[in-house]
Amino acid sequence: MEALVKASAPGRLDFLNTHQDYKGLPVVSVAVDLRTTVTLRRGEEFEITSLNTGERCHFSKPLIEGRSFCDYVKAAVISVEREGVVLRGFSGELYSDIPIGAGMASSAAMLVALVGAMLRLAGRGADLYTVAELAYRAEREVLGVPCGRLDQYGSAFGKVAVIYPKPPVRVERLEMRGGVFVVLDSGIRHSTAEIHPKRQAELQEAVEILREALGVESEGYWDFPWEVLEARRGVVETLPQPLRDRVLFTLEMQKSTERALAYLRGADVDKALREVGREMLYQHHLLSRLYEVSLPKLDQLVEEAVAAGAYGAKLSGAGLGGVVIALAPNREVAERVGQLSSAERWWVVEIDEGLRYGD
Incomplete structure (x- = not known):
């Protein structure tokens, strides 16, 4: 020892x-x-x-x-x-x-x-x-x-x-070769304990309706076979609001992530960063419109980041406050994104390794 x-x-x-x-x-x-x-x-x-x-x-x-x-x-x-x-x-x-x-x-x-x-x-x-x-x-x-x-x-x-x-x-x-991140703090505090239970209750209600309509076995949103809904979008459209939006969000976010990962696994570094940035913007749109966990301040930070040269930006975490993360092509642009933002505080960060021992 x-x-x-x-x-x-x-x-x-x-x-x-x-x-x-x-x-x-x-x-x-x-x-x-x-x-x-x-x-x-x-x-x-x-x-x-x-x-x-x-x-x-x-x-x-x-x-x-x-x-x-x-x-x-x-x-x-x-x-x-x-x-x-x-x-x-x-x-x-x-x-x-x-x-x-x-x-x-x-x-x-x-x-x-x-x-x-x-x-x-x-x-x-x-x-x-x-x-x-x-x-x-x-x-x-x-x-x-x-x-x-x-x-x-x-x-x-x-x-x-x-x-x-x-x-x-x-x-x-x-x-992920290249790219620098900017973390933009909205200054608005939020509670995951208040956000997650509400969305999870809505998903559970939606799953109970879909389970009966599709004849699939599932105890809840955790083990529901979401992939079967891609070929059954018509069933999703019959759900009442806001349940329909919550399920559409789930499907669209997954598809967007699969596209982003395909770009990251590819050989074209510059294209990967640009396309991942676009997917980040799309995911923020989904979080804002279909999952309703954004706020005007978070939307503003996303818009400011892109205007300053970021490839893309999105809220990070549970939402309804907290931070926005932006992907920039290099540190110079990342610094500009932070300086031109209306964030309460901001940090430029780069990708690092995980747990390590020693100095």
């Missing part, structure tokens, strides 16, 4: 197929070059200090009390120990470049780095799937955050990651 371990994990952007993972459909993440780094040493109790805030977390038994920095550390310990790993204690530090509340999954990056460091300190070899899943369980099951697997898997695997969420979870990593 190593006496000292250092692990770091990147923030991530919700790139393509937003609002689709809870339907069992693939989502696409991009890891960025803002990271959280954890350094751990073996100890008798559990102690870790945030170098960003100076907050010190010290405990002998991990009892969850809320969703503070210390609770996230405890959740990581609980998740790892549930896997049968014995953690006798550690001391360490955590530092993060990832801004909180900026749509870059800072909490997921922290959990991925913590879980990776804990497993290595305990002498347990673990692949990226194990680290990502334990980080996901820490946030979803231990802390009770209503998240999908996008954040933790996107951070652990890095680069451009296509995450297929139906068990067994599968991840396809793609190389």
